Amino acid sequence: MTKQRKSFKAGFGGRAGGGTGKGRRGRSFESNGEVTGSGEKHMRNAAATAKLTGLLVAKNDELVIDIIGMNHDGEGVGRAEGYTLFVAGALPGEKARVKVLKTKKQYGYAKLLDVVQASPDRVAAPCPIYDQCGGCQLQHLSYEGQLAWKRQHVVDALERIGKLRVARAAQPDVSDVVPTAAQSVSPPSGAADSAGSMHGGAIAAGGGITNSAKNVPGMDSAIAEDAVPSGLGTDGAAGSDGSLTVLEQGIVVRPTLGMDEPWRYRNKAQVPIGVTEGGLVGGFYARGSHRIVDMETCLIQHEHNDDIVTRVKAIGRQLGVTAYNEESGRGLLRHVVVKKAFRTGEMMLVLVTNGRDIPHADAWIGLIREQTPQVVSICQNVNTKQTNVIFGDETRVLWGRDVIYDYIGEVQFAISARSFYQVNPLQTEVLYNKTVEYAGLTGKETVIDAYCGIGTISLFLAQHADQVYGVEIVKEAIEDARRNAQLNGMTNVKFEVGASEDVIPRWKEQGIEADVIVVDPPRKGCDPRLLETIFEMKPERVVYVSCNPSTLARDLRVLEDGGYRTVEVQPVDMFPHTVHVESVTLLVRDV
Numbered sequence: 001m002t003k004q005r006k007s008f009k010a011g012f013g014g015r016a017g018g019g020t021g022k023g024r025r026g027r028s029f030e031s032n033g034e035v036t037g038s039g040e041k042h043m044r045n046a047a048a049t050a051k052l053t054g055l056l057v058a059k060n061d062e063l064v065i066d067i068i069g070m071n072h073d074g075e076g077v078g079r080a081e082g083y084t085l086f087v088a089g090a091l092p093g094e095k096a097r098v099k100v101l102k103t104k105k106q107y108g109y110a111k112l113l114d115v116v117q118a119s120p121d122r123v124a125a126p127c128p129i130y131d132q133c134g135g136c137q138l139q140h141l142s143y144e145g146q147l148a149w150k151r152q153h154v155v156d157a158l159e160r161i162g163k164l165r166v167a168r169a170a171q172p173d174v175s176d177v178v179p180t181a182a183q184s185v186s187p188p189s190g191a192a193d194s195a196g197s198m199h200g201g202a203i204a205a206g207g208g209i210t211n212s213a214k215n216v217p218g219m220d221s222a223i224a225e226d227a228v229p230s231g232l233g234t235d236g237a238a239g240s241d242g243s244l245t246v247l248e249q250g251i252v253v254r255p256t257l258g259m260d261e262p263w264r265y266r267n268k269a270q271v272p273i274g275v276t277e278g279g280l281v282g283g284f285y286a287r288g289s290h291r292i293v294d295m296e297t298c299l300i301q302h303e304h305n306d307d308i309v310t311r312v313k314a315i316g317r318q319l320g321v322t323a324y325n326e327e328s329g330r331g332l333l334r335h336v337v338v339k340k341a342f343r344t345g346e347m348m349l350v351l352v353t354n355g356r357d358i359p360h361a362d363a364w365i366g367l368i369r370e371q372t373p374q375v376v377s378i379c380q381n382v383n384t385k386q387t388n389v390i391f392g393d394e395t396r397v398l399w400g401r402d403v404i405y406d407y408i409g410e411v412q413f414a415i416s417a418r419s420f421y422q423v424n425p426l427q428t429e430v431l432y433n434k435t436v437e438y439a440g441l442t443g444k445e446t447v448i449d450a451y452c453g454i455g456t457i458s459l460f461l462a463q464h465a466d467q468v469y470g471v472e473i474v475k476e477a478i479e480d481a482r483r484n485a486q487l488n489g490m491t492n493v494k495f496e497v498g499a500s501e502d503v504i505p506r507w508k509e510q511g512i513e514a515d516v517i518v519v520d521p522p523r524k525g526c527d528p529r530l531l532e533t534i535f536e537m538k539p540e541r542v543v544y545v546s547c548n549p550s551t552l553a554r555d556l557r558v559l560e561d562g563g564y565r566t567v568e569v570q571p572v573d574m575f576p577h578t579v580h581v582e583s584v585t586l587l588v589r590d591v
């Protein structure tokens with residue numbers, strides 16, 4: 001272990017050094033479990049606490065611990081005397097001084113005080129409000145590190161939850177693509193049994209694949225699913241060009257497809273409006289509260305969205321527009337929503353108001369049009385309910401069109417004020433192209449797109465298939481899907497409203513046979529009845545688009561047991577700097 005001691009002040013972003021925390025009160029465990037720097041009184045108290053709770057770690061303890069992984073919330077996972085502590089802002093491979101905030105029987109939470117020894121993958125978060133906002137969780141980790149972590153998160157879930165075998169892979173120079181932090185994560189002494197698997201990857205010395213979940217003491221698999229870290233790992237690396245050599249049989253998990261420029265990627269801003277002494281403000285809710293903090297710029301938001309929100313706030317102040325107050329239910333402006341079509345440049349502004357009447361509406365519209373010519377649609381959504389749901393039921397056009405148009409690939413989409421549309425259009429195209437590739441279409445196939453939303457994937461597939469059927473539970477989304485099919489002159493797509501698990505069995509009874517079934521379920525994964533129907537319909541291929549590696553792994557296990565083989569998983573980074581992990585998986589029928 002290196003003797004060099006870099007130290008970072010707590011706060012996720014800083015590269016600037018701080019003290020090592022020497023002289024702070026409390027005891028600190030070094031990684032060998034030795035107690036250092038403790039007062040005798042504190043030791044007696046700690047011993048008393050330990051006797052009472054059976055834990056060696058107590059609330060308010062200050063410790064120096066090794067961070068050996070990262071959980072699905074992006075929190076560092078540390079070990080103190082074999083006890084697991086989750087530490088927001090800490091990275092795998094780091095040694096951190098922390099203060100224990102809360103202890104539970106099997107794990108606890110601690111606050112990062114100082115980074116005593118930093119991960120080589122630690123970077124200064126460029127966003128000045130990163131620590132307060134909470135919208136991003138990974139800005140303090142290099143982008144390469146984020147991509148590696150996302151892939152490893154998928155690998156861990158497949159192995160641990162799905163009990164699936166992931167192929168080890170190699171390529172000529174692994175160090176080109178494997179983040180340095182992955183190599184630097186070192187198991188805390190005294191916890192060697194767990195650390196090897198904790199930081200992900202879990203290729204044991206003998207080359208066998210280990211199961212991380214069992215390494216969190218006393219955790220059952222349900223808790224472990226949420227709590228066990230996925231660290232940065234070294235196994236299964238592949239070439240940056242996507243090439244990889246599989247060294248043993250198993251599922252190939254490809255390197256995460258990231259963005260060349262992972263900033264300013266969002267096409268939609270939804271900004272809550274409030275008021276302070278200075279007047280109307282809009283930004284984000286301060287962590288753990290409903291106090292709105294003003295924000296001028298968000299680094300993952302398109303600049304034009306930021307710009308329009310700033311102008312709308314200024315115009316609101318100029319015209320004396322009141323901000324909605326959650327507690328009293330009074331005040332007019334609740335949210336400013338801005339959408340930008342990246343390909344066409346068109347923009348839509350939606351003012352969500354607590355009531356229909358907008359004082360000085362003409363002046364407002366005039367000023368917005370004058371200052372922001374990219375806006376082709378200004379809408380009002382009326383929401384008078386005392387709720388934190390953003391939109392109300394009534395939307396009307398104040399000026400311009402009711403939709404903006406955008407393209408993903410060759411497919412055109414009409415986006416209304418309420419339409420769901422993917423927020424990262426560049427990566428959406430990457431994800432959908434991979435989905436189409438995995439579907440292996442020749443133009444003759446019948447494809448079912450379950451959980452189809454506004455039919456984006458369906459329309460992508462329809463360009464290469466004979467017939468596509470899309471099903472979605474939200475009626476308005478299916479209306480959008482039909483409208484978009486028409487817009488593109490696609491006549492080989494049919495959409496139906498309903499639950500996939502109800503509608504698809506009905507289609508089967510009607511004699512519809514599918515060569516490929518694509519599923520893109522919400523976080524909770526596929527309904528078991530849908531998986532049953534897949535077994536009955538026996539499509540050659542199943543393509544599973546997932547936003548939750550845990551439920552993906554659970555469903556893959558079911559599909560494998562039902563006669564499908566998981567071939568390959570491609571993680572795609574849809575939300576850089578956040579902990580969201582999206583992936584697309586190809587399964588083929590084995591029997």
Ligand SMILES: C[S@@+](CC[C@H](N)C(=O)[O-])C[C@H]1O[C@@H](n2cnc3c(N)ncnc32)[C@H](O)[C@@H]1O
Binds near residue numbers: 450452453455456
């Ligand atoms: C992850 S989104 C996928 C949307 C779409 N494939 C896309 O790429 O934009 C999941 C969708 O499933 C829908 N949904 C949820 N439960 C459903 C069910 N039981 N049957 C059909 N659709 C459902 C949701 O309304 C949502 O639109």
